[in-house]
Amino acid sequence: MGATFGQRLRDVRKRRGLSQRELAAVSGVSLSLIRKLEQAERDGTRLETAHRLAVALRVPTTQLVSDRGDGEPEGSPADQWEAVRRALTDTVRVPGPEEPPTLTGVRAALDSALPLFSTDRYTELGTILPPLIRDTDALAETDPDGKAVRARLMQLTGWLLTQTRQFKAAHVALERALGEATDELHAATTVSTQCWLLLRQGKLDAARELATRWADEVEPRVSRATPAELSAWGWLLLRHSAASVRDNRPDEADQALRLAHSAAIAMGREFAPEKDFLRALGPVTVKLKRAENALIADRPDHVLQLAERVPTSGLRPTSNNRNRHLLDVAEANVRLRRYAEAVDVLEHVRTVAPQWLPNQRYAQDILGRVIERRRTLTPGMRSLADAIGVPL
Template sequence: MTDAGKKVKQARKLRGLTQRELADHSGVSVSTIRKLEQGERPTARMETLHALARTLRLETMDLVAKPKEEGARAETHELWAPVRAELTRPPASAIDAPATPAGVSGVLRAAELLYSNHQFTELAAVLPGLLRDADTLSGDGRGVQVRVLQMAAGALTHTRQFDIAELVVRRSLANAQDRLEASASINTLTWLMIRQGQLDQALALATQWADDLEPRITRATTSELAAWGLLLLRASGAAVRNNQPEVAADMKRFARSAATAIGREVKVAHETVRTFGPTTVRMLTVEDALVKDQPDTALRLAAQMPLFTVRPSSSVRSRHGLDVANAYARLGRFTESFGKLSELQAASPQWFPNQTPARDTLRTIVEGRRTLTPEMRHMASTLQLAL
């Protein structure tokens, strides 16, 4: 029996529940529970463990046996091999012609556009040279160097290259010139932890930094409010996934206060691509509703989204789209759910195959429909979903 299965079985017995009763209360199938307890499955999806933990009155991390997401595919490792080689090479002993901050900044702006548009294949081709040039910067160029490292860490996390992503984000944190710059690296690090299922660590780290950065709202700058608010959102995301709804609600309430104080969606200088404001807070509130198994609430919140001239980052918008698709699927509205997935795949074809929520939503559609369309089968192949 695996650790996860053993913990589920022990907790179920302590609660006085049969496998059927646990299934009825949690919404998880009896078959899944039986296979988990008998060791036929080493663990389960985070969504499944969350549902079981909620019924068993545990924190989700009490049941976690393995990280939430698998690592990168073989083709991703091959594509990004030059980037990984550049990031792990020894520092150059001598530099004949060091790059200039202005020159690196120009290339960085072009790379940030690729990142924002989820053009990871093109970004992987640009990054080795950009990282090499950024490594030669010193003095006034250190801030540019940190932004390059932060972007690289974000791209590696998006493509599930978690080991090298952590190395890079910690390097960016060590080189940060001030607290706001460091907060952007902490934001990426806590996101990386959440994607790996390290919810306790992510919550503790985001909370610590949010506490340290908490501004006096009446005197705070927009950048200070945004840094604080983004860390609070990370803490809330970790807490709600770890079955700590009260903690999550408090963090989200403070983040909403920061967004209200700013009054609009903003992009601040210390963040490479992230934005913060009322729309970002609302989009992540939709995600929280799904984690709490409230798809109807998620769709209602999604329909009331505030809009500003500055839009949330493409990653937040795309994840929000996955949340909407997931909510439709859970409510049995499979046509609308698949339509949303298709829209996201068309908009971000390089980002889409790396998304575990997309795979989970399609699995729900497959399980709920009697037959599949050719388009659904093609998407299942793209997402490597076993039918």
């Protein structure tokens, strides 16, 4: 159900760090009326009064009067991907420069973009991806080797769009990547991302079945397998486990996690190819996913115990797997009513992954519950809430 006028007023006031008395002084609205509105003794007020409150709180009047419901908050980062979505779906080719793209040039451009993907540089990616997608499309029409480059770009783009909740466009990109996969391992990595996309959409059965089928197909002989083969198999098992634990199939989830652990142990360390970060896997990654499963099973104390045993080395500070784990740690702290600790974790993630964090609805939910349970907010909490996009 939507929030009332009084609830919205109280939430925005808290975010601005004002007491009821201070808001009354700044807005010119009586303290008694503000109290009655926030305590639901009055359902609403005149538009003129709402406007005075909105001016004092520095928000649009409609933000107090109207309930946006479950829609995206204003200023949603989704808008920055419009040009990428167009480049994926437009059938009419945009005229390019007179010189057509070359295989060497496009490969070099994609290689130079890899650090932007692996470190979540969304602003830069939103700018360079549309022309890069169009160049790879043009190249693939004239050069057979260009299809492999396009498959690789589509795989990365599908992963990025899944990360940023652009689900329809992610599906398009991943289907194109799978259709042009150059080998079984490339296809398995793409399917792993497809499973993640299904998980984020809540399609647990489809994710579990897809991960199971492909894990069976690519299962290697562990004693002879290469790190790339173990990584492809291990990630599919992790997707299987994630879908199963969310679908209340704990035994199935544990079995898949044990097999993924065996793959990671056979690798001996974190496998992190320089030019293919999506295949990064190893014992530390599996530990992070074990903690994620523990949180799904509502064992926040166990999450924190596992987190203490996760090595601080072995993963990049900007690793999505590492930062997703830290969100689980923050959530576990919230469930245990350790709100200051949760905020400290979120502040750390904000420091190491400033463009990634605002795209995580999970982070917004975590901090939103902290805000709800505190009478007043520190300046740091208000700044963090604005930075990650907690709705006012």
